[in-house]
Amino acid sequence: MLNDTLLGEIYEAAHIPELWPGLLDKLTAESDAWGGMLFTVSAGVTRWIASEATTPFFAQFLANGWMARNPLVERGVKRDHAGFLTDLDLFTPAELEAEPMYQDMRRLGGGQHVGTAINVPNGDTLVINIERRSGQSPFSRGDAERLDPYRPHLARAAMLAARYTQQRFENTVSDLELLGLASAAIGAQGAIIACNRRFEAMMPSLFKDGRGRLSIEDPVAQKVVFDLIDKSNASARPESVSIPIRAAGSDARAVLHMVPITGHARDVFTRAAHLLVVTPIGIERKLDLALVQGLFDLTPAEARTAGSIAQGLSVPETASQLGIAVNTVRAQLRAVFDKSGVGSQSELAALLSGVKSPG
Template sequence: MEPPSQLVDDIYEAGSVPEFWPRALEKLAATVDGAGAALFAVRADGLRSVATPSMLDLLREFDALGRPEINRRTPAAVAMRHPGFITEYDVFTEEELAVDPFYAEFLRPRGYGWCAGSAIFVPGGDTIVISVEKRLNLGPVSRDHVALLDRMRPHLARAAAFSARLALDRVRSATEALGLIGLPAAVLGDRQQLLSANALFEDLIPDVVRAHRARLMLADQGADRLLADAFARSLKRAGGGVQSIPIAAQEARPAMVAHLLPVRGVANDVFSAASGLLMLTPVVAGKGPPRQLLEGLFDLSPAEARVAGGLADGSTVEQLARLQGVSSETVRGHLKAVFAKTGTHRQSELVRLLAGPWHF
């Protein structure tokens, strides 16, 4: 049985326009009597997926269940590294399926219970898993249908790899655009490894940043600890957006602020190997920075920015309390938050960090 030519065309179209993947997956499922299909990217920060409407509902229900560990099917299939599609019976026995929580407690009560899936290893380190789900009352996926899916697999692999390349190129273009306005920037993968950088960022290697194979590091050890923590929180979607990290001045270089921007998206984000955009802003000495700039650079609240700016301009905690009409304890509370967000521990460190007009 040969793959339908229109389906092959749809798959390659989805490779160029990721928003078309649900339509291509719907047609793929229909050719083998499936109820729907899903495509997953298996990454360090979890699974990302794009799916047909019926599978999206099923995925949401499974996510709401809060028991990801019961899905032993996906990791087992990936570990097999089989260069084709497989079914349940290639992974489990009938007896194992009868008591497996994923099947017995989740899929079968919802009218599902048969599938054919394949793991595709694409350039860049990601693993793409394609799963076609079939209704329980229709019986297992036949060997003829598995053979048809195997004929489709090279097209699916090429289209998925192309989608992944396009997704990375989109983020790379952001670093080049930042370079045009004088900002060093780099794209980081899900293990904090360097994927791409503009020329300005590369000029900072190895004095300011160090591009080790395992992960990108900042030469300043204190700043590097803050970056690692910020990146970990970003992967867990707990970072609250842009996170800013101060980097102390060196003999030949001014102080800098590193900004970690999480890479987010919806359906087409499933293919992106990028997890973060790291941008470095140089600081040139002079008078203290404007309050609004402090808010943006270090994620300070307006009250925290007033305290930080006041100290940078030479005021004491007591003077700031009188000027603002609050207690000294209130100012010290804001100062404690400023220390945490700027990575400093003493007023003298904070004043040195914030000293002078800032030019970007």
């Protein structure tokens, strides 16, 4: 018999991603288990959440590299069963004893599973696993069948959650368009998840929607962006960066701002990993130091130094104009280079020559 309270919490979690760990706890209690995990089966980074009790276990499981060679998930997804499956539905006892992944999970304290795979419209496969400790009895077919009535509700909740998160990023890029900014959300491998019309208008002069990932016409910017994506995928605290881009055979220039999507905004249902904001560069206007500061996340002092360099002044001339030490200018200039993505005073001057305001 279905637990009505649990059913309500399943649909509540569809709207509030932060509730899924608690929901996994409730499914765990229904199964006399240790904890639960919800994770994606997709190319690139595994997005996941878990019960508090099993979070250290699953984090270590991922750190040991098993998601890249996970026979449990491979067999479960291949079975394409609209219900829960146990280890013994997918493996013989001899296979479970000999399988290296299971040996490692038992070493970590787990290794007994019942789970289900759910395909969602964004292209991901979501897996819900309920885990028992290695010393507990294996899940039986009866355990799986007791969870099966919840499976269609979990599938609908997952699909709703995926749809809501997609809509959230579509709304974000639309809001940025109202502010006059071209914007897109991209996934962990660089695929465009959502973009606004201003961003589309920059195709194909600056960008192309390539096979499975964004392509940038400026090869230098392309390399920088995807090096940063790889670095961000491996980092728990990715950083925002600003990158100058230029169109091939054109004088058009822009600044591409990459903002990592982290925290609750990056829930297990969200394929977007970075928000891109593109600022076109104009020419015939006055340099706006406030805009320079905002575009590249500079301090006021760094923006003033950048502005002096953009006027064509040398480091000593900048120090004299601003009334500060030469070494201070050099230190601020290094910070400006790091934040703006350029490597020389001449490149900085060329880049900032277009950051103008009316009048």
